[in-house]
Amino acid sequence: MNKPKLISFKLCPYVQRSVITLKEKNVSFDIAYIDLANKPDWFLKISPLGRVPVLQIGNEVLFESAVINEYLNETNPPSLHPSDPLKKAKHRSWMEFASTLLSDQYVLTLAKEEVEYSKKYNDIKNKFALLENELPEANGAELYFSGNTFCLVDTSYAPFFMRLEFLIHARNEFSMLYENMPKVALWAKTLLSRPSVINSVLPEVEAGYIQYIKDHKSYLAGIL
Numbered sequence: 001m002n003k004p005k006l007i008s009f010k011l012c013p014y015v016q017r018s019v020i021t022l023k024e025k026n027v028s029f030d031i032a033y034i035d036l037a038n039k040p041d042w043f044l045k046i047s048p049l050g051r052v053p054v055l056q057i058g059n060e061v062l063f064e065s066a067v068i069n070e071y072l073n074e075t076n077p078p079s080l081h082p083s084d085p086l087k088k089a090k091h092r093s094w095m096e097f098a099s100t101l102l103s104d105q106y107v108l109t110l111a112k113e114e115v116e117y118s119k120k121y122n123d124i125k126n127k128f129a130l131l132e133n134e135l136p137e138a139n140g141a142e143l144y145f146s147g148n149t150f151c152l153v154d155t156s157y158a159p160f161f162m163r164l165e166f167l168i169h170a171r172n173e174f175s176m177l178y179e180n181m182p183k184v185a186l187w188a189k190t191l192l193s194r195p196s197v198i199n200s201v202l203p204e205v206e207a208g209y210i211q212y213i214k215d216h217k218s219y220l221a222g223i224l
């Protein structure tokens, strides 16, 4: 089988989802980093939406992180999805939900005005309440979306929680998002302790993420 090659931008949370899946599955892969502010021609030729991640398998190209992850899951058993079709579909629904959280987080960090920043902060808080309600009771010191086992749905949330951790390091008030959300907090802690997640980004990503926010001179940049 051809060794897959992932096209990445160092700070991209969507690429990170696929890196986590590749690592969970012990798939050997190559990775190429591009600068999204200066997309190379070869990249524009293979990425229909001009976005990362793109996964190259021989002459074939896959795009969209959720699709890439489903492919990696299917071709590298055992599956990280529940076998029951209804449970599997529910996991996929909540994977979609994770993408809206990532989008809220992105807008929160780059919003120019306090009004928009506050709206996104509240959107995240409200979504945490929905997740708190959806998560099962913890049965021990760890908690994943479906309880004790790591699933594909967890790969969708880990990049969000990692960026929230970076934000907490820069401004401790962000830890208030976990207030009254013990299950979400434990889930985040569990994911952030997992080797596949810890090793899914380069060491410079935390500083790069904060610098990216500062460079955009957003409302948040002014209060970090």
Ligand SMILES: N[C@@H](CCC(=O)N[C@@H](CS)C(=O)NCC(=O)O)C(=O)O
Pocket (backbone or CB within 6 Å): 009, 011, 012, 013, 014, 036, 050, 051, 052, 053, 063, 064, 065, 066
């Ligand atoms: N829905 C896509 C979102 C991917 C995405 O938005 N990637 C960003 C980087 S984090 C990108 O490539 N943006 C293109 C650009 O900035 O021009 C996925 O899940 O793969």
